[in-house]
Amino acid sequence: MFSHANDAMAGVGGTGHARSVFVTNDALSGHIGTAQILPYLEGLAARGHILESLSVETRVNDWDREGAWRKRLEVAAIRYYPLRRSAGPLYKLERFLLPSRLARALERSIAGARPDLIHCRSYMPLKAVLEASARHRIPFLFDMRGFWIDQRIEGGFWNMDRLIWQQVVKWLRATESRAISEASAIVTLTADARDIVSSRPDYNGAPISVIPCSVRGDIFRPLSGKPDRRSRLGIPAQSRVIAYLGSAGGLYRLDVLYRLWQSMTERGVQTSLLFIGDHQFASHAEAAAQVGVVLDPRLCFFVRCAHHEVPGMLATADVGISPIIQNFSSLGVSATKVGEYLSCGLPVVTNAGVGDARRIITDGENGFVLPDFGDDAIAQCTAAVIAGLDGGFLPPQEISRRAGTYFRMDHAISAYDAIYRNFVSESRT
Numbered sequence: 001m002f003s004h005a006n007d008a009m010a011g012v013g014g015t016g017h018a019r020s021v022f023v024t025n026d027a028l029s030g031h032i033g034t035a036q037i038l039p040y041l042e043g044l045a046a047r048g049h050i051l052e053s054l055s056v057e058t059r060v061n062d063w064d065r066e067g068a069w070r071k072r073l074e075v076a077a078i079r080y081y082p083l084r085r086s087a088g089p090l091y092k093l094e095r096f097l098l099p100s101r102l103a104r105a106l107e108r109s110i111a112g113a114r115p116d117l118i119h120c121r122s123y124m125p126l127k128a129v130l131e132a133s134a135r136h137r138i139p140f141l142f143d144m145r146g147f148w149i150d151q152r153i154e155g156g157f158w159n160m161d162r163l164i165w166q167q168v169v170k171w172l173r174a175t176e177s178r179a180i181s182e183a184s185a186i187v188t189l190t191a192d193a194r195d196i197v198s199s200r201p202d203y204n205g206a207p208i209s210v211i212p213c214s215v216r217g218d219i220f221r222p223l224s225g226k227p228d229r230r231s232r233l234g235i236p237a238q239s240r241v242i243a244y245l246g247s248a249g250g251l252y253r254l255d256v257l258y259r260l261w262q263s264m265t266e267r268g269v270q271t272s273l274l275f276i277g278d279h280q281f282a283s284h285a286e287a288a289a290q291v292g293v294v295l296d297p298r299l300c301f302f303v304r305c306a307h308h309e310v311p312g313m314l315a316t317a318d319v320g321i322s323p324i325i326q327n328f329s330s331l332g333v334s335a336t337k338v339g340e341y342l343s344c345g346l347p348v349v350t351n352a353g354v355g356d357a358r359r360i361i362t363d364g365e366n367g368f369v370l371p372d373f374g375d376d377a378i379a380q381c382t383a384a385v386i387a388g389l390d391g392g393f394l395p396p397q398e399i400s401r402r403a404g405t406y407f408r409m410d411h412a413i414s415a416y417d418a419i420y421r422n423f424v425s426e427s428r429t
């Protein structure tokens with residue numbers, strides 16, 4: 001069932017250590033950087049690759065934790081060059097200056113590092129990477145993650161009725177097409193996305209690796225002490241607890257969570273909601289009211305914590321939920337929270353139309369996949385969750401073990417390591 005961590009390495013191989021300049025628009029000091037970028041870079045450095053990192057950091061970042069990210073890079077012997085952005089009123093203005101700043105920084109890194117490859121994470125650095133790759137004849141890895149342009153449009157972030165956004169999207173589409181055509185290797189998060197990219201007319205035959213968002217098994221694992229953990233948060237001992245991890249809005253369908261809570265409550269099952277991240281009751285109560293659900297403030301709990309503290313919070317829950325809009329872009333989504341839930345032994349409620357969901361979740365064993373968001377599907381999900389929590393779901397340790405075959409961080413690092421070695425092998429031939 002969980003075959004794609006191994007599929008990620010198909011078509012790549014070789015020996016030798018690569019010199020790489022890694023370029024990302026995400027902040028290494030932020031939550032994504034801490035959870036999803038730094039572990040990859042540390043793992044690649046531990047396998048002998050020589051790395052330089054260009055990232056975009058906000059001047060004030062709540063997740064910085066006294067520069068812990070810098071210490072991690074220094075311990076791993078990774079040279080880093082952060083580009084600073086303001087967190088205040090200048091934030092949007094600096095966005096227009098960022099491409100030229102990034103291009104200049106990349107030129108300096110290439111001159112000093114003489115890399116075998118440029119590793120481009122997602123879309124924002126593409127213009128600088130494409131120009132540098134062509135100018136210096138250095139191959140690049142397009143680590144595209146998902147279909148970012150479509151995510152922004154389908155998530156309602158860009159108003160496509162406005163001419164300016166139509167022009168922006170036109171330019172981004174051309175840049176995306178050029179990247180897919182010219183990349184020496186491509187990484188997608190899901191097998192569904194790989195199949196879509198490989199069928200595009202601009203695809204030029206570069207090897208495509210599937211590397212889902214991954215999880216550190218030494219941090220995300222089943223923990224004991226649920227009653228005490230619940231008591232500290234004030235969660236009723238008899239409640240069934242549904243956890244939602246991460247931000248709300250955009251691609252996520254939180255109305256599904258509200259309706260599932262209401263459906264379980266109407267079935268006589270006291271259910272509490274645990275929101276982990278930057279959440280407030282007022283905003284959720286307002287959103288729930290729009291779908292006819294009245295949330296009970298006594299059964300809603302809110303926690304904000306550092307990334308390494310998340311497993312302890314999830315240990316208070318019975319189920320994790322990750323409902324995502326059913327659009328084209330969702331086929332490229334690998335929700336980190338799904339891997340984190342499962343690795344902590346929680347069954348997961350998600351939905352069809354999200355990349356590889358049916359490959360990861362088996363109904364009644366490690367969760368439930370909603371076929372759609374209709375009332376009948378919510379009723380089916382309610383029945384499945386109640387039955388599962390009454391003994392139908394697999395034990396937490398088995399759920400976690402299965403998750404490891406797909407989401408394990410060392411599998412992802414091995415896949416990136418194979419790609420890097422292939423760049424060195426090809427450059428020598």
